[in-house]
Amino acid sequence: MAYSSLFSPNFTHFSSARPISHHLYYHPYLSSTSLQYNNIRKELSLPYVASVPYQPINVDYLEGEFSGHGVTFEGIGDNCVAKMGLDNGSTATLMLPSGLITSYKAPMWHGSTVELLHTSVSEGDDGEAVIQGGVSLALNYEDDNEVPWSPSTWVLRDIRGNSKDSIKVELISSDTDNMVETRHIVTLGEDILTSEISVTNSNSSPLQWTGSIISHLTVSSPEATYALGLEGSNFHNVPPFLSNFGIIPSDLDEENDSEIGQLWKQMGLKGFFSGLGQKNKKNASEEEMEGEEDDGYKQLNEQMCRIYTCAPRFFTLIDRGRRNSVVVGRDGFDEVYMYSPGSSHEIYGEYSFICVGQSTMLKPIMLGPGEVWRGSQHLHNPNM
DSSP states (O other): OBSSOSOOTTOSSEESSOSOSOSOOOOTTSOTTTOOGGGOOTTSOOOOOOOOOOOOOOHHHHHHHHTTSSEEEEEETTEEEEEEEOTTSOEEEEEETTOOEEEEEEEOTTSSEEEOBOEEEEEOTTSOEEEEESEEEEEEEEOTTOOOBOOOOOEEEEEEEOSSSOEEEEEEEEETTTTEEEEEEEEEOSSEEEEEEEEEEOSSSOEEEEEEEEEEEEOSOGGGEEEESOTTOEEEEOOOOOOTTOOOOTTTOSOOOSHHHHHHHHTTOOOOOTTBTBSSOOOGGGSOOEEEOOOSEEEOOSOEEEEEESOOSEEEEEETTTTEEEEEEEESOOEEEEEEOOSSSOTTSTTOEEEEEEEEEEEEEEEOTTOEEEEEEEEEOOOO
């Protein structure tokens, strides 16, 4: 498995996601306070995603249509890589049509640039390259008919800006049957990478949706990583969830005999309760499900998975091993998802990352006919 380059000569075709039919499913009728996972029943309906095969992308057309903004394009099989670059050295890499952000390199105080995202490339069953990690959207919509749908294919709509100040790349994904439009605007600034989404309900009936902007931030080791600024925030301990692009350590990637594990396996997801991977697994009902963060400088060395509520809009992740930090901010979202794989793995290795997500998992968002919802995540580099 590779972590530093997405263009390994060992792979002949790129697939930007595992063959999972949807991004994320979180049933809207789950209680936001009790989170009693063992009460979920198997008769819950499984989600549906519009199955649209990836069509080859005309790279020459993209170069001619969107040139002059500090973005270049490169075709990789049926996929396309859009590379954004600023004059100060900040760069970001975006894959089409998956919409996965695979790289964000930021200038540092010592004069060079450092990769802030954790992305892995592995070989799939058919020899294709499977890309995971980075920054991705895991969104799930449901209308009055209770038929879930998730945007999985993105089309480049517009590019604005220039290499001197900032670059905006706007993607769009539409479901014509349910009349839902999702826009994802990726903005690269001199010291910030922003992912902004807008959801428009053009239907005559209400729309309910849940989901998250999920980011895998690379670190030397979770043992050397600290979260600064979450003291006093309420939290819920939850199982780690695996989206199309999510990374879960192999010691958790095993058969779960519980009812929820079997259900998530059917849906293409694998759910694991907090504490799995240890020899003596505790029942979820025995774990502390809710609490308040009492540590303003929280070390992330232990395996943990939480959704913070009432958290500040900005908090900082400090990596003492790499001597850098990232300020994580949000607008619109009320919740912060955080997952640490713990420090039992090799440093600077496959699981040297912290996963953060600006989410609406515990409290679904309701959109009336014609309404628009907007939210965003900011990854700020304070190390220049």
